[in-house]
Amino acid sequence: MRKLSGLLLLCLIITAPAFPDPGIPDTVRIDSVSAYLGGTAILPVYFFNDEPLSGLELTIRHDSELITLDSFSLAGGRLSYIPSGDLISRSGAGLFDLLVPDNTGFIPVGTGLFCNLYFSVSRAAAGNTFVIDTTYWAPASRTFLIDSEGYSIDPKIVKGYITVSEPPPSNDSIWIDTLTARTGKTAAVNIYGYNSEDISKIDLALTYSSADLIFDSVSYAGTRGVLASSRTVSQNPADRQVLVSLSFSSASLPVGAGPLATLVFTVNNNAPEERVIIDSASFLGTIPLEFTTGGGLTFAPYFREGYVDIKSGTAVEERKSPVIPTKYALAQNYPNPFNPSTAIKFDLPQTSQVKLEIFNILGQKIRTLINREMTAGSYDITFDGKGDDNKQLGSGVYFYRLRAGEFEQSRSMMLLK
Structure with missing residues (x-):
């Protein structure tokens, strides 16, 4: 450098x-x-x-x-x-x-x-x-x-x-990750912590500000939470609350900093683009945040909220021509064969409910590029060669299908690596 x-x-x-x-x-x-x-x-x-x-x-x-x-x-x-x-x-x-x-x-x-x-x-x-x-x-x-x-x-x-x-203070603290997630996808939100003395128990109650973030589970893989002898998770879906409790009975959590757990959410397919705040909150009347020392003393550490920025699930580049076409059409992708990305063009003569999907040679759907209402125009969509799991696809023949109103057409394309 x-x-x-x-x-x-x-x-x-x-x-x-x-x-x-x-x-x-x-x-x-x-x-x-x-x-x-x-x-x-x-x-x-x-x-x-x-x-x-x-x-x-x-x-x-x-x-x-x-x-x-x-x-x-x-x-x-x-x-x-x-x-x-x-x-x-x-x-x-x-x-x-x-x-x-x-x-x-x-x-x-x-x-x-x-x-x-x-x-x-x-x-x-x-x-x-x-x-x-x-x-x-x-x-x-x-x-x-x-x-x-x-x-x-x-x-x-x-x-x-x-x-x-501002960074978290040097004293004991809990802070929540900030990240961006797309509709229909998974959002993995890390909970970080710093303790200046050995801790025997951590209780953390959290709330998230939108029902478009759907709580799935808590993962401890790769976190300090794996050291806990007991790990419990409680939910209050009506108020969008989660309570995570970690007990370190055989050996206290030693002094240190790092992730304690990962909250796994699913983002609603129809969620608007918004920022969902993840904050501490009382869980059914309990104390929202508490550390317990090895000597049995309890105290509330510093806390900093986090958030998930929800973005549209179409993780592809989209361009629209101002010229209004006279009929529906789906063009051959270009370039073809392609690596790593290709452009798919189609025409809409009127506002339509549009679904553009990718299938493998077995007919299994592996990617939904578009699933929403679109206004009339000529569109150019860049497909990045990835599936819905965001993993790169292997070489082979794939099919893309456009459904718009009563119109439906499919074409094949080849990914070469």
Whole structure:
């Protein structure tokens, strides 16, 4: 990793054979993360290219003195194979240039991590959300991709954010995870804890603010909760409450910090996009949060709520043309064969209840891309080659079926790896 400041400019100049552009927008996506005061925010940057590239240029700006871009790393990303000794870099006046020589080979079609950016967060940044976006750097630098023939491509840009909050205090505490989950999917919410002395029992009563989050179970795998000699879970579905009790009778929970348990929820298929707060609450008249020491003393630790941000279950990119078609139609996907993603286009001459599904060669449904009402228009849906379980599908022939009103049509496609 190398020291950075202000702006980040990455220039990759690599050779590649000619390859036709199938018309699926290339994308540069900056992630959104949370960070604590005085800590480090690790911000991933991803990119997707649907054809081999001969280069790319990326310029990132952050406009606050409360966060400082300290370093940058390719480790774990699509370009991690490039030795650090092959990189040529320079910096000055708030800019950083990184050159990857053309002897490293071209960038193949794909999607994934580009790099991680490491920001230091000021202790004065509490409650702030900082926008991390691409920018124009005079006289001619901007974010664009270079195809194999030397032409520039303006990718779709997804900006990111760094949200800063106060860390849990150094004394005994419980805090709940924050995460994003999609409709119809599972949300695994971690419960974290810190104890400054040995604890013999933990009682934690929680409530969640929406019935669109459906409690399923509690898992202790990989948590400090596996040390408990007794683990009980009680529910009060009417008030959306859960009580988790951990007893450490044979040996107290030693001083330390880490996850104590994982709450497993299912997100309602028809849930709106909303933030569901998970907070402490009295469970049928009991104390909502309590630690019991090895000596039998009880006290309430510090508590910080968490949340689940519910997003639409269509984890695919969707684009709509303003032109209204005259009839229903389902086009052949492109590219075909494909790896890792492909575009599925269809036309709706009027508002319709639409279902777009993927099936394997045995006729088993493995993915629902769309299941909702859609207005008239021509749509372009990017299928990422994954099933409903978010696992990558294997090579083979698959079928996609469109149902819209009285219209129904199916086509086949091939995934090659």
